[in-house]
Amino acid sequence: MAYNPKVNGSFRKQQQYHEDKPKIKNFTPRVPQWQKIDEEISELTAKYNKIDPSSIESFTDFPLSRKTLNGLKNCGYSAPTDIQREAIGVSLQGRDVLGAAKTGSGKTLAFLIPILECLYRSKWTLNDGLGVLIISPTRELAYQTFEILKKIGQYHDFSAGLIIGGKDLRDERDRISRTNIIVCTPGRLLQHLDETSNFNCDNLKMFGRINESTQSITDFTFYIVVSVLDEADRILDMGFADTMKSIIENLPSERQTLLFSATQTRSVRDLALLSLTKPVYVSVHENSLTSTPATLTQSYIVCEISQKISIIWSFIKNHLKSKMLIFLQSCKQVKYLNDVVCKLRPGLPVLALYGSLNQLKRMSVYDTFCRKQYACLFATDIAARGLDFPAVDWVIQYDCPPDANTYIHRVGRTARFEKGGEALLLLTEREERGMIKQLEDKKVPLNKIEVNPNYIHDLTPKLQALCAQYQELKEEAKRAFTSYLRSLVLMGNRRVFDVHSLNTDQLALSLGLVTTPKVRFLKKRLAQQEKKQEKLTTSQDNDHPMPVNQRRTAAEQISLIEFNADEGNDELFTIKRTEKYDDTPHINSAQLDKSNDIVARPKRDRLSKVKLAKKLKKKNLLINSRVQYDDDGNPINQSVNESNMELERGQSDDEIYNVEKAKERLRKIDEMDKELYREHVKQKHQVRRIKEKEVKRQKQQRDKQNESSSATDEEDTHDTINIEETSLENNKYEQEESNISDDIGFQPKKVEIDNDDGAERVVTKTKLKRKHNELLSIDTPKSLANKRTKKSLRKVGNDSTTINDDEQLALYFLSK
C-alpha cells in the first residue's frame, strides 16, 4: 500500500488524541422527561401558597411552567396588569373567583394563564378528554379568546376547540370528545350536551383544591372541572339564564369556577345558580373614581329622534380618517343604516356586524374591521362586550343603551389597555332624564355637548329619493322603523324608554319613508292600556271613593301601568332584560364566603293533569269534547259525544278517573261505533244495488223502444250510443264513488238523466259525493226501519211490482 502522508499524518494525530483521553468514561444517566416535569410541578405547587400579588412585577415572579412563560414571552407579554396580578394567584390555588376590572384591562389572560397551568399540573393528555370549559356570550368573543389561547398555549400539548353556532355540527361532534379545552357559546354547548352521545362532562379530572387544614395543594383525588364564564353577568342574564342552568346541571358538582366581567355580577340569584364554593371577589378598580378607563373621553348630545340619522351621516363625513364603531339597538336598523350609508359612498369602508348575519360573514367582518386603519362599523350589542378591536378611535351610541352596564361595555371597545379613545352618546330628551342619572350612579363621567346646526347635513331628502328608487331599501326602512319601536317596547326601563312619547311620523320621515308604517302591536298595546286604565278607574270609584282633585290623570295612570310592566305584567311582550343590578339583592365580599348557604327560591306547585281535569269537571266543562260538522254545517257524530256524556254523567270522580272503568267505557263506545259503521256499509250496498237495477231497467226499456221504433236515422243511433257510453261511465263512476276517494282536486263529470224530461245534467264529483253522503247520513232508526220494511215488501212481491218498488225506492233516496 503506497504511503500517503496526509492520511498517515492524520491517523497519528487521532491515535495521539485517543491515547491522551482516559479510557473509561464517567457515565451520568440522563434524567427522563417525565421526571423533570414531576420535579417542576412539585416545585411550582409548593410555591402557590406563597404568592404575594404586591411583590409581583413580571410574569416570571409567578410560579408558572416554562411552557406558559415561553408562550407569554412570544406574544410580548412580560408584566402582568392589575387584575392579572391579583387573580392569577388565587386561581392557581384552586379557589372560585369573581373577577372584576375595567374594560381593556387584561381579564382574558387573568383566566387563560391559570387554566393552562392547571392542566399542566395535572399532567393532562389528549386522551383525558375535556378539562376546561370557557363560556363566552358571543361567537366573536369566543373566537377571540380561542385565538389568544392558541398563542399563549403554543408550547403546551393540549387540544383546544372552538364550539360556536354557525359551524359544522358533525365535524364538532367527531372531535369534541378528544378536546381538552373548549371555548364555546352557551347555546352550542348545550346542544352538544343534549345531542352528542360521546360528549359529557362527568369524568372531568382536574387539579386538587386547597386542603383546608394544611392550606396546601395536596389532594389530587377530586374530579372537577374549571369552568370560566367570561362576561359572566351577561351570561347569567335573563336571555341565557335557562341555558346556563341546564349546562350547570351537566357539570360535576366538584369544580372550580372563574367568573370575569367589567361589570361583575354579585346578585345572590346568580351565585346561587352557579353554586360557587367560597368564592374570592377580586375587584381591582372598586375604589377608582370612574368605572370606565381614565383615558376615555365621554360626551353626549341631546337631539330629536328624527335628527339622529343626519347627525351620524355628518359625523362620518367629518371623521373620514378615524376608526369608529356605531351601536344600534336592532339587527334591522344596522342593516338599513349600513346599506344606506354604503349607497351614499361616504369615503371610508363601511361594515355591519349583527346576529342574523351568517357565521362566515360575521367572521370576515370581524377580521376586516380588526385589520382596517380607518373604517366605520355599524353593530348591535353582539360587539359590545369583550371584543378587542385594535385602535378604535370612536364609539358612538346611536341608540340609548338599555342600561348603564351595557353603556360601560360599549364604550370599552375604545381606550383599551392604556390607550386613548372617545365616546359619543345620542339621547332624546326623555332618555337624557332617565339615563344620565343611572350613568352618574355608576361613576361614568360624561360631558354634554351641543351640535353646531351648520354642520348637520339633512339626509332626509336623499333617503326619500333612495327609498323611492329602490323598493328593497324602502322595505328595509320599514323593518328598521318597526324593529326600533319593538326594541323600545321590550326595554325593561320604562322611565327611559317610552314608545308612546315618540313622534313616529317624524321618525319614519327621517328614515326616508313618506308614509308612516302601521304598527299593529302598538295599537294593541294602547288598547290593553286603556282597558287596564278603565278597570283601575272603576275599581277606584267602587273601592275608594276619592275626591276628584286627588285622582290620577289619565297620563299619570298610563305611566303607572307602564312602570308596572317593569315587574313583568306586560302581557303582549316579554321583557328581554331587566335591571337586575338594581332590584336583586347584592352580596358583598364579606358575605361571599357564606354564599353556599343561599337557598334557591322554591318553585310554585303546578296543577297536575288529574287535578286540572277534576277542576274543569267541577265547573261542568266537558274535557276534550269535539263537535264535527257535515258539508251543510250540521253537527255529526253527535250521538257518540252524547253517549260519552251519558256515560260520564252520573258517575263519581273515582269512576271517571279509574283506568279500568275508562277502558270499559271506551270498549262500549267502540262497540257502538262498530254497529253504526255496519249500518252505514249496509245502506251503501243497498243503494248501489238499487241504482244498478235502475240502470239495467232503463237500458231494457230503451232496447225495447229501439226495437219497436222503425226510425233508423243516424242521429238517433248516435244518441243511443252516447247514452250507452254515459251509462257505462256512470257505472264506472259509481264504482269509484263506492271507494270514497278524498281527491278533491280532481272532479270527473257524471251525466245524470232526469227521470221526468229525459234531459242530461252534468253532476260534479263533489255534488255526487254530497248526495252520496246524504244517502249515507240516513241513519236514524226510523228510516232504517222504513228501509227494512220496504225491502221485505219487495221480497214477497212479484217481479213487476219489485221493479216499480225499486224505482220508487231509488227516487225516494235520490230525492232525499
Ligand SMILES: Nc1ncnc2c1ncn2[C@@H]1O[C@H](COP(=O)(O)OP(=O)(O)OP(=O)(O)O)[C@@H](O)[C@H]1O
Ligand atoms: N400583561 C399584558 N401586557 C400587555 N398587554 C396586555 C396584557 N394583558 C392584556 N393585554 C392587552 O390588553 C388588551 C385588552 O385585554 P383584554 O381583551 O383581555 O381586556 P378585558 O379586560 O378582557 O376587556 P373587556 O372588559 O372589554 O373584555 C389586549 O389587546 C391585550 O393584548
